[in-house]
Amino acid sequence: MTQFRHLKYCNIKIVSLLAISALLVACPSSNNGYKTEYHKNTNALNILINQYANNIEQIWGPHEVLIAGPKDFVEYSNDLLTRVHINFVSGQLAIETLSEDPKNQLKAAIVTTLLMTEPEDISKQSNAPIDNSKEPFLYKQILDETGQPIRWDWRAAHYADYLVDNQLHTRKSGKKQISYVNINLVPDHVNERAHKFIPLVRQSAREYHVDERLMLAIIQVESNFNPFAVSRSDALGLMQLQQHTAGRDLFNRWGKKGEPTKSYLLDPKNNINMGGAYLALIRDSYLAGIKDPVSMRYAMISAYNGGAGSVLKTFSKDRTKAIEVINKMTADQVYQKLTTSHASQESRNYLIKVNQILKK
Incomplete structure (x- = not known):
């Protein structure tokens, strides 16, 4: 029988592959007052992911490739014949198999998925059995056929039997x-996930004097509260932090050598703590001098996505002049400038999305 264990899943495998291709190039220093920034060379990363996707395509067929992303949790069994896909936007969970013994494979995958814990615990378990002392990550996000949340293995097994006996489908x-x-996840699945992380967000916000509502809005836009989130840019976890940029910079300022590991950044506690610290670093160092708090918030949001240098260059090629220009503008004018003139369309849209959540 195919083993279906936490550390053997696709998104964890991809994270391991990303470590091989952690290639950095430093941009040349300039004389315009901007700090030298580091940019990720994603060519090797994309090659590795494409190779893995090709393996999946050979097994599953054309148009059947699923890869984990910031808002999609995708895991495969060791032989790649069974997979789990959770879409954290639509709130749908699909468990599929090509196995010749589909019922048993689906039941095993369903139970494992319903009882899986957060990355913090998965990284410590290796191939150990499911730890029933930990509350499942999907607890209260999925209800069984009787409307009850699934906390223990007996209920997960009973629900798996029910699903396979009553809702098993096939397609070609x-x-x-x-x-x-x-x-289907419950209608308020986003709030259920967010509730799990509010204490960590509150703690980080207080420590670094950052608005906790801003942190929650950034998490929602970045990962929709998916702690397993990975991206092709090698951003990890709830707040989508990169080892080689934010991670390295913060470690350096904390007196630590090197950069955080991938497992470190996938731990929600570490990820949220570093996310709050990084927002404070953006505010107190990279964007220091912006006086209006609302203008600062807009600039911080944009910088979190596309870098502080790009934010300032939207207003002037010279950092000092950029700060002066911003301070002469109203907050509305700063927002308009960043959402219409920023060099990156992604960063323009990012500010709009985060700001819309903050207005709710």
Whole structure:
């Protein structure tokens, strides 16, 4: 029987692959007052991910490649014949298999998924059995056929039996037959996930004097409260931090050598703590001198996505002049400038999305 254990899943495998391709290039220093920044060379990373995707395509067929992302949790069994996909935007969970023994494979995958814990615990478990002392990550986000949340293995096993016996479907992918079950997360699944991390956000916000509402809005836009989040830019965890930029800079300022590991950044406690620290670093160092607190917030949000240098260059090529220009503008004018003139369309949209959440 195919083993279906936490550390063997696709997103954890991809994280391991990313470590091989952690290639950095430093931009040349300039004389315009901007701090030298580091940019990720993602070519090797994309090659590795594409190779892995090719393996999946060969097994599952064309148009069947699923890879973990910031808002998509994707895991494969060791032989790649069974997979789990949680879309944290739509709130849908699909468990699929190509196995010749689909019922048993689906049941095993369902139970493991319903009882899986957060990355902090998974990184410590290796191939150990499921730790029932830990509250499952999906607890209260999925209810069984009787409307009850799933906390223990007996209820997970009972629900798995129910799903396979009553909601098993099949579909064709070329000549391959895929057996699957779909599970809907509860309507307020985003709030259920957010609730898990509010204490950590509050603690970080207080320590670094950052608005906790801002941190929660950034987490929602970055990962929709998916602690397993990974991206092709090698950003990790709830607040999508990179080892080689924010991670390295913060470690250096904390007197630590090197940079955080991937498992360190996937730990929600570490990720949220570093996210708050990074926002404070942006405010107190990279964007120091902006006087209006609302203008500062807009600049911080944009800088969190695209870098402080790009924010300041939107107003002037010279850092000192950029700060002066910002301080002469109203907060509304700063927002308008950043959402229409920033060099990156992604950063323009990012500010709009985060600001819309803050207005709710």
